[in-house]
Amino acid sequence: MNSNNKSISKFKKYVEDYYVESNKKVISDIEKLIISNTSGKYFKFGDYNIEYIDYPGITTPFFEIFIDEEYFFYCKKEQPVILDCGSNIGLSILYYKLIYPNSKIIAFEPDIQINEILKRNIKRNNLTNIEVNQVALSEKEGKAIFYHSEIRTMAGSLTSRMTHEEGEVSTYEVPVEVLSKYIDKYDVDFIKLDIEGTELKVLREAGEKLRKIPFIFCEFHEGPGVEDNSLVEILQIFEENGFDIKITQSFRARQGNHRAFTRFFGKNTFVIWAKNKNIS
Numbered sequence: 294m295n296s297n298n299k300s301i302s303k304f305k306k307y308v309e310d311y312y313v314e315s316n317k318k319v320i321s322d323i324e325k326l327i328i329s330n331t332s333g334k335y336f337k338f339g340d341y342n343i344e345y346i347d348y349p350g351i352t353t354p355f356f357e358i359f360i361d362e363e364y365f366f367y368c369k370k371e372q373p374v375i376l377d378c379g380s381n382i383g384l385s386i387l388y389y390k391l392i393y394p395n396s397k398i399i400a401f402e403p404d405i406q407i408n409e410i411l412k413r414n415i416k417r418n419n420l421t422n423i424e425v426n427q428v429a430l431s432e433k434e435g436k437a438i439f440y441h442s443e444i445r446t447m448a449g450s451l452t453s454r455m456t457h458e459e460g461e462v463s464t465y466e467v468p469v470e471v472l473s474k475y476i477d478k479y480d481v482d483f484i485k486l487d488i489e490g491t492e493l494k495v496l497r498e499a500g501e502k503l504r505k506i507p508f509i510f511c512e513f514h515e516g517p518g519v520e521d522n523s524l525v526e527i528l529q530i531f532e533e534n535g536f537d538i539k540i541t542q543s544f545r546a547r548q549g550n551h552r553a554f555t556r557f558f559g560k561n562t563f564v565i566w567a568k569n570k571n572i573s
Contacts, residue, residue, distance in 0.1 A: 450489035
């Protein structure tokens with residue numbers, strides 16, 4: 294083995310021993326903290342008492358929302374209006390109410406089971422000025438088939454992506470609405486899109502109306518079962534409508550997958566922060 298190969302081998306071992314394992318330890322320690330603050334299916338966090346279904350459904354979004362603060366945005370208003378598209382059990386809403394207690398939140402969660410837990414978490418924690426919609430978002434109004442995973446509570450979708458993974462998947466019909474309807478109705482300050490594979494359709498439908506929005510967070514999904522969802526086209530939509538863009542992989546992927554070229558295979562999740570250049 295030449296000296297260059299020896300150096301590469303030594304560095305690879307350092308990365309595997311330190312980088313990967315240290316990140317795994319951080320994640321593991323926080324997961325243990327969550328478990329230690331759990332009683333039954335309720336997680337105690339500060340003054341919040343949060344009902345959840347399973348540990349992946351509480352730990353992963355907890356990292357993203359409360360540790361990495363992916364949804365943080367600056368707003369001069371005391372009562373910003375937030376469209377929370379893909380609310381799940383409501384951790385995002387709890388976070389918004391921490392940083393902007395008087396905010397108006399319009400929540401979208403099409404999963405029937407999770408929508409009920411979302412509403413209970415809002416009521417249990419005495420949160421107000423929240424509108425909950427049991428609808429999906431896409432490019433046109435109507436109805437569509439929704440795929441609900443029996444083992445992955447974070448990832449229900451209008452796409453068939455769940456059928457390409459392990460576990461039973463059930464389907465049922467859900468009402469579908471368009472984002473532009475709500476942009477027209479409210480003076481929106483922040484949009485969060487975490488809708489498991491239909492983000493391009495939603496952004497494409499909203500089109501130039503996005504120019505009215507100061508901040509947009511978008512989680513982009515790709516992989517088997519996800520069709521008509523181009524990262525390039527999403528970035529073009531943002532650029533054409535006057536947004537600066539920052540992009541990275543999702544929190545979990547960033548912690549556990551440090552070799553960029555391995556990310557070209559299989560499913561991937563990226564997060565996009567878009568800030569409107571024309572709104573101060």
